[in-house]
Amino acid sequence: MTSRPLVDPELIAFIEAFPTVNIGAENLAAVRQSRDAALAQLPPFPASVRVEEVFIPGPKGAPDVRLKLYRKKDGAEGPRPAILHLHGGGYIMGNPEFMGPMCALWADAYDAVVVAPAYRIAPETAFPGNVEDAYAALAWANARAADLGIDTARIAVAGESAGGGLAASLALLVRDRGEYSFCHQQLIFPMIDDRTAVRADLSPMFGEFVWTNASNHFGWASLLGQPPGSPDVSPYAAAARAESLAGLPPTFISTGALDLFTEENLEYARRLMAEGVPVELHVYPGAPHAYMQMAGARVTRAYMRDALSALARGLGVDWKD
Template identity: 80%
Template structure:
């Protein structure tokens, strides 16, 4: 049974231009190359934003982490809010450059310092390489807060898809290690639960387009180094495995109604609310995975309005979208 009849008609051209691929070990190199080629289609960064690349200390015994750093040219001299952005790609592909326009927009609108690391990917590096790289970026932002001009009390973490799942896992790790804190987590159709990949009862209305459960199974197996659904998966790999979500920062979660991750996202939001975490939850009708890549659709523009307003509230900055 197909879910195509449920897709927002304004998003159908997006589906036609973005063919669904079941990613596996054989075609992963081609998928990565296709992603890199797509960087040439990105719009230029606004002239009001400054971007620089740095290499920061990685986890003990691991390579340095490449990060992209975005700031507003005429930004405030005093401490500014900051955003740690973790890119998507199923834990197996992607790069921080792909969301460069979004990072520059945050820097411009919120006068924020935005840091986007190129964390290590699976299967070349399995868990915990990705989350430890993200933790190293968190540590660097706090350690270099004065030189970066950021306020360590106002650092938000955010990401899309695998980046959203990694953001959630990192928020758990930061909570449990107790060295730093996030003021806000913004999870955009986050990849939270490896068990989705082995569910027999998942409705065919979820995950038909863009990111399928075939790709999902490969992504999780690559990250975990074992089959998804195994009994000993760490919550710092799959945040839905956490026994408690208490003490996490206020959370914004959004997903599309046709996304493979819809049910796990709704369940994570429910658990957060049940444990006293403030949650803002959005589910957009007719929207498959990654739908907001097409800003011609009204549902995508609605998402952007909600997401920018949610980030502004999370950072404690004034914003009129």
Template identity: 55%
Template sequence: MSSRHLVDPQLLPLLETIPPLNLSAQSLPAMRARPVMFQVNPKDLEATEQEIRTVPGPAGAPDVEVLVYRPRGAAGPLPCILHIHGGGYVAGDARGNEATHRSMVADLGCAIVSVNYRLAPETVFPGAVEDCYAALAWIMGEASALGFDPARVGVMGESAGGGLAAALALLARDRGEHALAFQHLIYPMIDDRTCVAAEPHPYVGEFVWTPQANRFGWTSLLGQAPGGPDVSPYAAAARASDLSRLPPTYIATGALDLFVEENLEYARRLIRAGVPTELHVYPGAFHGFQWAAQSDVARQAARDTRAALKKGLA
């Protein structure tokens, strides 16, 4: 059933620029090669600085590249966001978020560390989340030298990055080595069981990230078909049986996003577990709707996310 009539009219022009996605092993290289869509604002470039670092990777695995952004000339200790990029677990690169990261650093007066984790299917679970944990461990271990405040470190991600952020929050809680100040999840990809739902939502997933792409992404990450009984919560956070003692959580999603029901259910369970949770659902919005940056709904989402981050970083 088509959902086009439910799309916010201001988002319709964006759909005309997005080619249909038929994700497969054959089409994946082309997806990874897509150019970055956004240019850095010259004012943000002047106000911020970037450093590329390599940090110790998980045991027996390669080191991990991170991009560190901070306000130019800022005196520490700074609050810090560990950012995890999206891309369905199979694509994306931290460099693709430079424009957003520099803008956020300039606006929020914080540092951002963005991690280039290993992608699937070349690296299956738990490679990506362990890379993210290695980046968190480096931030906390080197906080004094970096000029960061370890009590004000939160994690943020969009789509698969939101899924990894949620998984990282669970992993950090369970290992008990590092405490996160918050988790900030933008339409997070957190439940492989959406691929095998008995009654799929009839009005979601038509645009940008489709059920076919979702199945490919989860199969690539897990190294097996999604929906089975033995999937780890550190791969699919919605699989966690206990959501207590997680950090304050922000979840934002679109009403037409394939992930809307798994995101709503995760928010419900977090609230029931006593976790302070802020939830936003944007009507008429599909996966990646923020790319229509001048639309009213994208502007509202940007205001909401900045306000929540300011609160979390404080």
């Protein structure tokens, strides 16, 4: 059984241009190289945005964390909102440059300070290296808030795929440590439940294209250093493992109806709502994982409208499309 007849006709070219590959130890280096080569095809940033590369102190005993910093050149002098952005890549690849155009758009449209760390990835660094790197970036942004012009009461966390999963886990860690706070979390088809990788009852309508459950299994095993589905997985690695989601910030969750993560995302949204967290949830028909790379598709335009509006509300900024 195939989900191909359900794919939005405007996204057929996308799934044909990016043939699905099951990622494992034998081809990870080649896949990383291919993804990095695609950076040359990214569109230019708005001339109104200044982009800097900064190295900040990492977690105790760990290397410095490289991050990209996006700010509007003629932005307000007073405190501005900020977004901590965490890139995707299945926890095993990727870097902050991949979503550079979106980070620059946020900085320009919202007059926001966008902090995008290059957190350590697996299997070279297993959990908790990734979430501690993200926490270090948040700590740095708070410590430098006066210099950067950041309003610490208006810091959102955002991410796509593994970055969305890491954002959700970081929000849990921030809630539990009680040192800092997020005003909003923006979770785009987040990778939040390692147990999906070992489900025998998962419908074939989910995850046929782009990011398969075979790749998912490898990504989770690499991050956790043990088989996914094990009984002792930390919620700071897989947010769906959290016993309680109470006290988390208002949340925007979106996914595609054909995404591998659809069911875990729906369940996470349900649990958030049941525990009193404001949630805006969108499921886009005919959309596989990472469908937004097809920028001109109507479903992508709908997602962009919804996501930009939700993030603006979460940050408390006046923004119109």
